[in-house]
Amino acid sequence: MPILRIALDLPLFTLFDYTVADDVPVVVGQRVIVPFGKRQLLGVVWERGAESSLAAGRIKPVTAVLDDVPPLPAELLNLLRFCSDYYHFPLGQTVLAALPARLRSGQAVVQKTAVFYGLTPLGAGLNLAEFPARKMVQRRILARLATGGAEWSALKKLSATAGGQLKALEKLGYVTRVAGCTPLPPSPACGGGEQNTAHSFASAHALNAEQQTAVDAVLACPRYGCFLLHGITGSGKTEVYMHLMQAALRRGVQVLLLVPEINLTPQLEQYFRRRFAEVELVSLHSGLAEGARAQNWLHAQSGAARIVLGTRLAVFAPLPQLGLILVDEEHDGSFKQQDGLRYSARDVAIFRANWRGIPIVLGSATPSLESWQHASTGRYHLLSLTQRAVAHARLPNIGCIPLNQTPLYEGLSPLLIAALEQRLQRGEQSLLFLNRRGYAPVLMCTECSWVSGCPHCAGKLVLHQKDRRLRCHHCGQQQRVPLVCPSCQHPELRPIGIGTQRLEATLQARFPTARILRVDRDSTRNQGTWHAMRQQIEQGEVDILLGTQMLAKGHDFPNVTLVGVLNPDGGLYSADFRASEKLFAQLAQVAGRAGRADKAGEVLIQTAFPDHPLFRALCAHDYVAWTKVLLAERAQAGFPPFVHQVLLRAEGLQESAVYEFMHAARTAARGLNMSVEVYGVIPAALPKRANHFMAQLLVQCPSRKPLQDFIRAWKPQLDTLPSKGLRYALDIDPLGF
DNA sequence: AGCACGCCGACT
DNA sequence: GTCGGCGTGCTC
Numbered sequence: 001m002p003i004l005r006i007a008l009d010l011p012l013f014t015l016f017d018y019t020v021a022d023d024v025p026v027v028v029g030q031r032v033i034v035p036f037g038k039r040q041l042l043g044v045v046w047e048r049g050a051e052s053s054l055a056a057g058r059i060k061p062v063t064a065v066l067d068d069v070p071p072l073p074a075e076l077l078n079l080l081r082f083c084s085d086y087y088h089f090p091l092g093q094t095v096l097a098a099l100p101a102r103l104r105s106g107q108a109v110v111q112k113t114a115v116f117y118g119l120t121p122l123g124a125g126l127n128l129a130e131f132p133a134r135k136m137v138q139r140r141i142l143a144r145l146a147t148g149g150a151e152w153s154a155l156k157k158l159s160a161t162a163g164g165q166l167k168a169l170e171k172l173g174y175v176t177r178v179a180g181c182t183p184l185p186p187s188p189a190c191g192g193g194e195q196n197t198a199h200s201f202a203s204a205h206a207l208n209a210e211q212q213t214a215v216d217a218v219l220a221c222p223r224y225g226c227f228l229l230h231g232i233t234g235s236g237k238t239e240v241y242m243h244l245m246q247a248a249l250r251r252g253v254q255v256l257l258l259v260p261e262i263n264l265t266p267q268l269e270q271y272f273r274r275r276f277a278e279v280e281l282v283s284l285h286s287g288l289a290e291g292a293r294a295q296n297w298l299h300a301q302s303g304a305a306r307i308v309l310g311t312r313l314a315v316f317a318p319l320p321q322l323g324l325i326l327v328d329e330e331h332d333g334s335f336k337q338q339d340g341l342r343y344s345a346r347d348v349a350i351f352r353a354n355w356r357g358i359p360i361v362l363g364s365a366t367p368s369l370e371s372w373q374h375a376s377t378g379r380y381h382l383l384s385l386t387q388r389a390v391a392h393a394r395l396p397n398i399g400c401i402p403l404n405q406t407p408l409y410e411g412l413s414p415l416l417i418a419a420l421e422q423r424l425q426r427g428e429q430s431l432l433f434l435n436r437r438g439y440a441p442v443l444m445c446t447e448c449s450w451v452s453g454c455p456h457c458a459g460k461l462v463l464h465q466k467d468r469r470l471r472c473h474h475c476g477q478q479q480r481v482p483l484v485c486p487s488c489q490h491p492e493l494r495p496i497g498i499g500t501q502r503l504e505a506t507l508q509a510r511f512p513t514a515r516i517l518r519v520d521r522d523s524t525r526n527q528g529t530w531h532a533m534r535q536q537i538e539q540g541e542v543d544i545l546l547g548t549q550m551l552a553k554g555h556d557f558p559n560v561t562l563v564g565v566l567n568p569d570g571g572l573y574s575a576d577f578r579a580s581e582k583l584f585a586q587l588a589q590v591a592g593r594a595g596r597a598d599k600a601g602e603v604l605i606q607t608a609f610p611d612h613p614l615f616r617a618l619c620a621h622d623y624v625a626w627t628k629v630l631l632a633e634r635a636q637a638g639f640p641p642f643v644h645q646v647l648l649r650a651e652g653l654q655e656s657a658v659y660e661f662m663h664a665a666r667t668a669a670r671g672l673n674m675s676v677e678v679y680g681v682i683p684a685a686l687p688k689r690a691n692h693f694m695a696q697l698l699v700q701c702p703s704r705k706p707l708q709d710f711i712r713a714w715k716p717q718l719d720t721l722p723s724k725g726l727r728y729a730l731d732i733d734p735l736g737f
Numbered sequence: 738a739g740c741a742c743g744c745c746g747a748c749t
Numbered sequence: 750g751t752c753g754g755c756g757t758g759c760t761c
Contacts, residue, residue, distance in 0.1 A: 006761080011738060016761040037740060037760045052761080059761055093738095724756080 002026075003052045004062060006034055006043035007092040009104070015091070016043070017052040018062045026062075029071030033064040033106050042106055044072060044095050068108040069298060076318045079352055087732050088711055089341045097341050098316035102294035111298050115177060116280070117166065118149040123174030137165040145175060149278050207243060207389075211236055214383040215243045221359045226350055228330075228375040229363040229383045232621065233592030236389030237363045241326050242275060244361065249279055249306055253323020253358075257309045258345055260332035261553065269309055276307060284310030284317055312337060312345030315352065325353050330362035330371060331585050336735045344733060365592065365623070366585040369634065372627050373641040396563070396594040396601030398619045400610035410506040411498040416564050416604055417510065424514055424543055428599065429559045432503065432546040433590045434566040437520040438462035439502045440495030443470060443481070447490035458688040463495050464522070465502070475690035503546055503566070511544065519547030552590040563594040565605040572612055576685065576737045577639050584614055584626055591618070643677075643700040644707050647734040648718070649684065652726030655693040661723055662695045668717040669699060674710045676701040685737055696737065 001022060005015040018034050020026055030045045040063055052059055076098070084094040102109055123142065131139055137159040144150055144158060156162045169175040207215060218227055231237040245255045259268065269283055282296035282305040299305040301318040308317050312335050327335070327346050335345040346362065353360035362371055362380070375382040388395065401413045409417065423430045442460040443452040452461040454472040461470035463481065471478045484491050495502070504518045517533060524530040530550070536542055537557055545551065545560070571583030587605070595601020607615060617626035635642055648665055652658045662681040669678045677700050684694035699714075701707040711730065718728065 003761095008761095009738080010760085012760090014761090018761060034761080039739070039760095054761060 003049045003059070004032065004045050005047040005049065006032060006062075007046045007095045008034070008036065008041050008043040009092050009096040011090050011093060013090050015046050017054055017059050019059050020062050020065070024065055026065045027071050029073065029077055031066040031069070031071075031103065032062045033066065034062050035060050040106075042066075042096075042104060043092065044077075046077070046091070046095075064106075066106070066108075069103065069111065070301060073301070073318050073320055075320075075356065076316065078355065079316070079348070082351060082355075083341065083343055083348060086708070087341055087343055088715055088730050094341050098313075100294040100297045101290050103297070109294055109298070111302075112295055115152040116149050117145060117152065117155060117175055117177055119145045120173055120176050123169070123176075126174060135165075137161050138169055141166060141169060142174065147274070147277055151280065154273065205239055205242075207239060208236070208387060210385050210387060211240050211243075211389060214240050214385065215247075217381060217383055218244055218359050218361060219247055223357045223359075224354045225359045226353065226374070226380040227359065227361045227383055228367055228371050228380045229361050229385070230367055230372075230375075230623070231363065231365060231385030232388070232395070232623075233365050233588070234388040235365075235385035237328070237365075237385065238271075239389065240383075240385070241328070241361070241363065244324060244326065245276065245307065248324040249276070251323060252321065254300070254303065254305070254319045254321045255307045255324045255326070256314065256317065256319060256322060256349070257307065257326045257328065258314060258335070258349060259309065259311065259328045260334045261311060272307065272309060279306040280304055281307040281309060284308060284314040286311065286313065312343075315343075315345040315348045322352075322356060323358050325349050325358065325360040327360065327362045329364055331364045331366055331368040333582065333735055336733075338736070339729075342729070342731045342734075344735075347733065364585075366588045367623075369581055369627065369630055370641045373631065394595060394600050395621055396591055396603050398591055398603040398605070398621070400615050400619065401604055401606045402610045403606055403608045409510070411503065411566060412506065412510075413606055416606060419562055419564070419602065419604055420507075420511065420544065423562050424511060426561075428561040429537070429540070429542060429557060430544045430562040430564065431551060431557065431560045431590070431593055432507075432544065432564045432566060433548075433551060434498070434500055434503055434546065435548050435586075436497070436499045436567065437501070437522055437548055438471065438473070438499035439465035439505075440499055441497040442495075443493050444496045445485035445488060445490055446492045446494050448485060448488040450485050450487040451496075456688075456691045458686050462499065465495075465505070474686060498567070500547060507544055507546065514543040515541060516544045516546065517542045519545065519550050521548070521550070523547075524550065549586060552586055552593070555593070557593055559599075560594055561599045561601050563590055563601065563603045565590065565603070568605060569607055569609060572609060572614065577634070577637065578735065580614055581630055584618060584623075587618055588623070638677075638700075643702050644704050645698060645700040645734055646707060646711055647731040647737070648697040648699070648728060649694065649731060650696070650723075650726055650728035651684075651689075651692045651694040653691060653693070654725055655688075657725055658693045658695050661721055661726055661728065662697055664721050665714075665718055665728075666697055668721070669697075669710075669714055672710065672713050672717075674713065675706050676710045 001019045004018050004020050004026065006018055008016055026045060028045050028048055032043055032045055033040050034043055080095050080098055081091065084091040096104055126142065128139060128142060131142065140158045141155060141162060144155065155166060166175065214229060229237055229240060248255050273281055280299065282299050284293065284296055296305065297317060300308050303320050308314055308319065310317065327349055330346050337343050350360055371380060374380040401415045406413050420430050440463040443463045452470050454461050454475065454477055456477055457472055457474045459472060459474050461472050464471050468481045469478050470481055485493060500518055500520045504516060507516050517536065519533060524533065534555065537545060540559060565587060568583060568587060571579045591603045594603050605615060613629040614626065634640065650658050650661055659681060666678060666681055679698040681695055681697050684696050687694060699710065
């Protein structure tokens, strides 16, 4: 009887052997149900063999072989094995984590095929202007289909009665069902201008010379190649993606587009859908309902979906005809998973492209230092977009307002207040960026030194004035604001520092007639609120917008002509060596929100360090100068990208147990006497969170290979150390500290 | 991870 | 005398 080696969702690095009857057709990559102890588990067939090293009597037969969906393709299994090895995470857990939850449960999955509609020649010949005006829904459907084929799910959104009306149009012979996965006819080599065929993907915009050069460079690459597309905000990176995607679709290959957080940018999906209306596009992200996620995943696997747009988890989508990968905002930290399989979707994508022999494009206005370094050593190909592609758009004027020279009014400098006033008079919008939600970050007694510390964390309780509560942003702990100091009973407690709520109140008091909107996690808690707010902003119903980084990511507010940045200095001299890199990217991004329409934008940054190289570079729009500063710093300190790192993290209820474990781990690491640098055990950035103490230990090495060898020797030792009451994990290429 | 077995404290 | 604490150990 054949032996199947199964990957199971267990924290173990071993595969488990099972027998299967000779006549049961089962292949590698197929899902199976197997008995495991008392339970029945779902696993994935990893290998098929004739014998096992185990005594025959101990091997159980598989319970069931699932064939509701096709087996996982070899390429995906290979990618998962790489991830398991590289991130030192159990294979079975890696494999199962990559599947949509539906496929992880034994419940059968029914695969639905997308139903596509398109115009018949008769329908295409219709003159919509002459179409009866009263048949609103039919008109809308026809207008939509005139821009290309569309999926039923998209059409039904046009109206509640779209179903019936579509049937009516079908009966009239104007509309017909079309196959969803029509491969596009190959077109003659690009470069000779756009063709206006039936498949010309509506509205292909003309490219400027730089964009064209970038597109040509990628198209000229027939094998693996990693391209770093560095383009300032508004330089038209998206347009480059569009052209590359178009060319890829013409070649009949699938495209994977990874974005940081799709939930924050739903309009991006609409944009791509509209532009590539002829082909099936699916999205993959955690915001999807499980059913939809599984369906989209299966459409990717079947090849029906030609474009997959998704967040980091989409890097594990099965894509049999994958021919191009795009990673937008490649510097963004959300590509790194921070628990479980701690992978970097950007890095996994690069590995995948390499393995598959296809080009990959990493796009950013502020590339990560790692990618930039690779581009300068020639490992990646640098493609630069230096001009604003959008007609008559100008770069914003960025300037610093030095603090400690002028008195502040509740955190606002007179200059910033004057600038706000001016926009109000001109009827233009302003945006204030303050990366701190709540009213004040801490409450303090004016008499003794009591501050509102969280009883469960190392952090402070944040004052939320509206509901008169103190909240911990780390563990969720909340309590009423005390009336007197809990320590000395003094009645005066003072809010220290400024959060978005306080800023909102200040602005309201200072500009009583202005329409002010606060955007942060608290104000957008309810489903759809953020969407409604965006519409308010777009329709000019808001004068002053203020909020946290939610405002910085991906949204364009064309009428904003002033961006004020309130408290950025924390990122300048942080314990995390990547904080200033992140700050620059963040500020460049908010700055890009200003003046994207034909109005010039102004960015004012309130800082106590106006001469800091970060601000100098930012004001000069000089990312390259900034990277030089950073690279010099990192080289000097011996930090990435000049070394590779692994971080051991441990946490537990008992502080002493955590540190004993970590010190033992450190001793073991030193004892291995390998050519890696082992640092000391230090508390995590937040040393205590929800009553758990957290510590970490950094190990680094200039090259990957010795570091991986070290981990392979170290990991088994860690597993033998006493670790009762604590959890630990290895983080390869860690981001946050 | 579960879920066993396995030895020591307070209960009908 | 038993119920149950969670400390090791195994699961193909």
